[in-house]
Amino acid sequence: MQHNDFMPNEFITHHTVRMHDTDMAGIIFFASQFRFAHDAWEDLMAEMGFDFDTLFTKETFAFVIVHAEADYLKSLKAGDNLKIAVAIERIGETSFTVYYKIYKSDELVGTARTVHVTVDRASRKKIAIPKRLKSSLEKHAALRT
Amino acid sequence: MQHNDFMPNEFITHHTVRMHDTDMAGIIFFASQFRFAHDAWEDLMAEMGFDFDTLFTKETFAFVIVHAEADYLKSLKAGDNLKIAVAIERIGETSFTVYYKIYKSDELVGTARTVHVTVDRASRKKIAIPKRLKSSLEKHAALRT
Amino acid sequence: MQHNDFMPNEFITHHTVRMHDTDMAGIIFFASQFRFAHDAWEDLMAEMGFDFDTLFTKETFAFVIVHAEADYLKSLKAGDNLKIAVAIERIGETSFTVYYKIYKSDELVGTARTVHVTVDRASRKKIAIPKRLKSSLEKHAALRT
Amino acid sequence: MQHNDFMPNEFITHHTVRMHDTDMAGIIFFASQFRFAHDAWEDLMAEMGFDFDTLFTKETFAFVIVHAEADYLKSLKAGDNLKIAVAIERIGETSFTVYYKIYKSDELVGTARTVHVTVDRASRKKIAIPKRLKSSLEKHAALRT
Numbered sequence: 001m002q003h004n005d006f007m008p009n010e011f012i013t014h015h016t017v018r019m020h021d022t023d024m025a026g027i028i029f030f031a032s033q034f035r036f037a038h039d040a041w042e043d044l045m046a047e048m049g050f051d052f053d054t055l056f057t058k059e060t061f062a063f064v065i066v067h068a069e070a071d072y073l074k075s076l077k078a079g080d081n082l083k084i085a086v087a088i089e090r091i092g093e094t095s096f097t098v099y100y101k102i103y104k105s106d107e108l109v110g111t112a113r114t115v116h117v118t119v120d121r122a123s124r125k126k127i128a129i130p131k132r133l134k135s136s137l138e139k140h141a142a143l144r145t
Numbered sequence: 146m147q148h149n150d151f152m153p154n155e156f157i158t159h160h161t162v163r164m165h166d167t168d169m170a171g172i173i174f175f176a177s178q179f180r181f182a183h184d185a186w187e188d189l190m191a192e193m194g195f196d197f198d199t200l201f202t203k204e205t206f207a208f209v210i211v212h213a214e215a216d217y218l219k220s221l222k223a224g225d226n227l228k229i230a231v232a233i234e235r236i237g238e239t240s241f242t243v244y245y246k247i248y249k250s251d252e253l254v255g256t257a258r259t260v261h262v263t264v265d266r267a268s269r270k271k272i273a274i275p276k277r278l279k280s281s282l283e284k285h286a287a288l289r290t
Numbered sequence: 291m292q293h294n295d296f297m298p299n300e301f302i303t304h305h306t307v308r309m310h311d312t313d314m315a316g317i318i319f320f321a322s323q324f325r326f327a328h329d330a331w332e333d334l335m336a337e338m339g340f341d342f343d344t345l346f347t348k349e350t351f352a353f354v355i356v357h358a359e360a361d362y363l364k365s366l367k368a369g370d371n372l373k374i375a376v377a378i379e380r381i382g383e384t385s386f387t388v389y390y391k392i393y394k395s396d397e398l399v400g401t402a403r404t405v406h407v408t409v410d411r412a413s414r415k416k417i418a419i420p421k422r423l424k425s426s427l428e429k430h431a432a433l434r435t
Numbered sequence: 436m437q438h439n440d441f442m443p444n445e446f447i448t449h450h451t452v453r454m455h456d457t458d459m460a461g462i463i464f465f466a467s468q469f470r471f472a473h474d475a476w477e478d479l480m481a482e483m484g485f486d487f488d489t490l491f492t493k494e495t496f497a498f499v500i501v502h503a504e505a506d507y508l509k510s511l512k513a514g515d516n517l518k519i520a521v522a523i524e525r526i527g528e529t530s531f532t533v534y535y536k537i538y539k540s541d542e543l544v545g546t547a548r549t550v551h552v553t554v555d556r557a558s559r560k561k562i563a564i565p566k567r568l569k570s571s572l573e574k575h576a577a578l579r580t
Contacts, residue, residue, distance in 0.1 A: 018329050019342070020176065022169040024223055024491055026346075029165045030500040030549070031473065034466035039308050042368070052309070052369040056316075056459055065465040069504035075559075078169055078332070079342040114465070124510075163474050164487075169346055171491075175355040175404070176324035183321065184453050187513070197454070197514040201314055201461075210320040214359035220414075223477070224487040259320070269365075310464045314457040314513055321455065368459055 009140050010085040010101075013043040017080040027075040034068060037100040037112040040084040044098075048136040060121055061130055066095070067115040074109035082109070087142035094118055094126045096137055154285050155230040155246075158188040162225040172220040179213060182245040182257035185229040189243075193281040205266055206275050211240070212260040219254035227254070232287035239263055239271045241282055299430050300375040300391075303333040307370040317365040324358060327390040327402035330374040334388075338426040350411055351420050356385070357405040364399035372399070377432035384408055384416045386427055444575050445520040445536075448478040452515040462510040469503060472535040472547035475519040479533075483571040495556055496565055501530070502550040509544035517544070522577035529553055529561045531572055 021032040045055070056062070076082070082102055089099040095117045102110040120127045129137070166177040190200070201207070221227070227247055234244040240262045247255040263274045274282070311322040335345070346352070366372070372392055379389035385407045392400040408419045419427070456467040480490070491497070511517070517537055524534040530552045537545040553564045564572070 016333075018325070019168045019170075019332060020174045020325050020328065023164045024167040024169070024171045024487070025164075025497065026169045027499075029473075030503050031165065031466045031469040034469060034503075035308070035310050038310065038464075038466065042309060043306075046369065052459070053367060056368075062460065064462075064507070064510065066507050067505070068465050068469075068507075070502070072499070072501050072503075075499065077343060078346075079336065161478075163470070164477060165470050165473065169342070170352065172354075174328075175358050176321045176328065179321035179324060179358075180453070180455050183319075183455065187454060188451075191514065197314070198512060201513075207315065209317075209362070209365065211362050212360070213320050213324075213362075215357070217354070217356050217358075220354065222488060223491075224481065309458045309460070310466065312459040313454045314459070314461045315454070316459045319455045 009142065010087045011040075011044045011047060011140055013040045013084050013086070015039060015082045015084060017076050017078050017082065019078045021076075022078050027077055030070070030072065033070050033072065033076075033102070033110055033112060036082065036084060036102060037070070037086075037098075037114065040086045040100060041098055041114065044086050044140065048133075048140075050133075050136075061118050061127060061133075062121045063116040064119055065114050066117050068113070070110060070112040072110050074104065074107065076104065076109060080104050086140070088137045088140045089113065089142050091129065091134065091137050091141065093128055096129060099142060154287065155232045156185075156189045156192060156285055158185045158229050158231070160184060160227045160229060162221050162223050162227065164223045166221075167223050172222055175215070175217065178215050178217065178221075178247070178255055178257060181227065181229060181247060182215070182231075182243075182259065185231045185245060186243055186259065189231050189285065193278075193285075195278075195281075206263050206272060206278075207266045208261045209264055210259050211262050213258070215255060215257040217255050219249065219252070221249065221254060225249050231285070233282045233285045234258065234287045236274065236279065236282050236286065238273055241274060244287060299432065300377045301330075301334045301337060301430055303330045303374050303376070305329060305372045305374060307366050307368050307372065309368045311366075312368050317367055320360070320362065323360050323362065323366075323392070323400050323402060326372065326374060326392065327360070327376075327388075327404065330376045330390060331388055331404065334376050334430065338423075338430075340423075340426075351408050351417060351423075352411045352414075353406040354409055355404050356407050358403070360400060360402040362400050364394065364397070366394065366399060370394055376430070378427045378430045379403065379432050381419065381424065381427050381431065383418055386419060389432060444577065445522045446475075446479045446482060446575055448475045448519050448521070450474060450517045450519060452511050452513050452517065454513045456511075457513050462512055465505070465507065468505050468507065468511075468537070468545055468547060471517065471519060471537060472505070472521075472533075472549065475521045475535060476533055476549065479521050479575065483568075483575075485568075485571075496553050496562060496568075497556045498551045499554055500549050501552050503548070505545060505547040507545050509539065509542065511539065511544060515539055521575070523572045523575045524548065524577045526564065526569065526572050526576065528563055531564060534577060 090097040235242040380387040
């Protein structure tokens with residue numbers, strides 16, 4: 001996985017690692033990192049003006065995640081303060097890819113990527129990314145350097 | 146909390162403690178025990194003939210949990226094989242209480258209790274427990290000994 | 291459960307409800323509220339100067355939760371911004387009780403309570419609350435009004 | 436991602452989708468699928484004779500997950516009964532890859548892959564996969580067809 005250096009369109013959010021994010025091995029359970037990433041995506045959606053209540057009950061479209069992946073560069077522990085940078089890596093016709101870089105004290109400690117397909121809420125069939133969403137995503141498109 | 150010895154109406158299910166149920170202290174994170182209990186309640190609902198897809202999308206009523214509590218008698222570790230006994234402790238007009246006893250090799254290691262209110266799906270207002278549900282709950286009413 | 295109005299020793303922290311905190315019923319899964327509470331307790335521990343790495347690997351004592359309970363006053367949804375007030379409700383010889391009040395826009399939406407026993411790390415036997423911890427807890431003791 | 440058809444060395448385990456695995460969108464939260472996969476891996480470890488208590492407290496080696504990925508082919512709901520097939524896809528010098536296929540009624544509904552590095556417990560440095568583990572992994576090596 002190539003680590004895109006996305007600047008200046010990235011969106012920044014923060015997370016403190018919690019005890020329930022860890023397991024008996026003393027470090028975070030690997031699936032927790034996907035929650036950190038999705039929390040950041042939810043923050044970005046809010047920043048783009050998508051209200052959850054509206055998004056999941058009134059919009060005609062919905063997102064479905066069809067792929068997710070993560071790399072773990074450093075073990076993370078409860079109490080660690082993380083900075084998460086999010087950017088849109090790819091915008092296709094009916095899907096887009098969100099990319100996440102996780103930092104602890106400016107050291108890259110993990111990355112993640114989620115691929116989202118836009119579907120019609122009623123029929124659950126793939127649809128083109130709605131214009132309003134597409135223009136929001138474009139504002140956070142990763143700039144490859 | 147009094148440990149009701151409910152026999153013979155109790156419903157029995159099983160759970161293996163997973164790594165993600167534990168935290169850095171090496172034992173289960175306390176909230177995990179509530180998941181074990183609710184998993185058992187879901188198994189009991191299925192056994193009573195309540196299909197989730199129907200229950201949460203087509204029924205006119207819904208449940209809302211208004212209280213939950215748990216006692217922790219022994220520390221539980223990943224790999225522990227648990228037996229969970231479930232019974233209905235109380236059936237009121239608009240609410241009922243589910244009681245859970247968790248065993249490891251026939252030793253009681255924890256208990257839990259959840260109080261559920263029945264509400265109208267549309268208005269979200271309290272309603273009397275529907276008859277079909279009430280008769281199912283009665284079949285699993287705890288017998289105090 | 292009596293809602294103690296604890297002022298001015300309470301500790302305040304914040305939480306945004308996440309999609310993974312919810313379930314198919316559209317509101318938070320009841321066990322999530324216990325995670326919100328424990329997150330707030332972790333923030334308070336940090337504020338009292340207890341570093342996790344030290345606490346769980348170098349201290350001679352440990353905490354074990356022996357009881358937990360919660361009341362749910364309002365349904366919570368993804369995106370809800372919560373304020374959590376934490377205070378120490380009771381300090382005993384070998385145990386203490388932490389009490390949590392959860393607010394959404396200044397409305398009390400839920401409460402929780404956790405009972406912690408202090409044990410010797412090695413023997414896992416109950417011990418008196420260590421002095422340094424006790425004096426920290428006393429600074430956050432709830433004042434009943 | 437290529438779907439390896441591994442027969443006959445695959446290990447089979449089962450999982451019922453729970454309410455807490457779902458979110459407000461009505462289907463499983465994407466990170467839950469990684470928990471299903473890891474649960475299956477834990478069952479396979481148990482079957483290979485690795486006891487958790489020993490593995491995480493007495494062995495000289497440990498595993499660290501350095502990469503994880505999943506594909507989502509069908510939306511999964513609470514109550515769904517899943518069959519999970521696990522096999523070792525690759526055995527390297529200091530790492531191995533576990534591959535998971537998730538079925539609902541014999542339809543492939545999802546896949547996952549986790550890459551594990553073996554490290555020395557004390558130094559946390561990479562070490563060659565211990566012989567006993569390697570021979571266990573080889574018994575469950577995926578046969579590509």
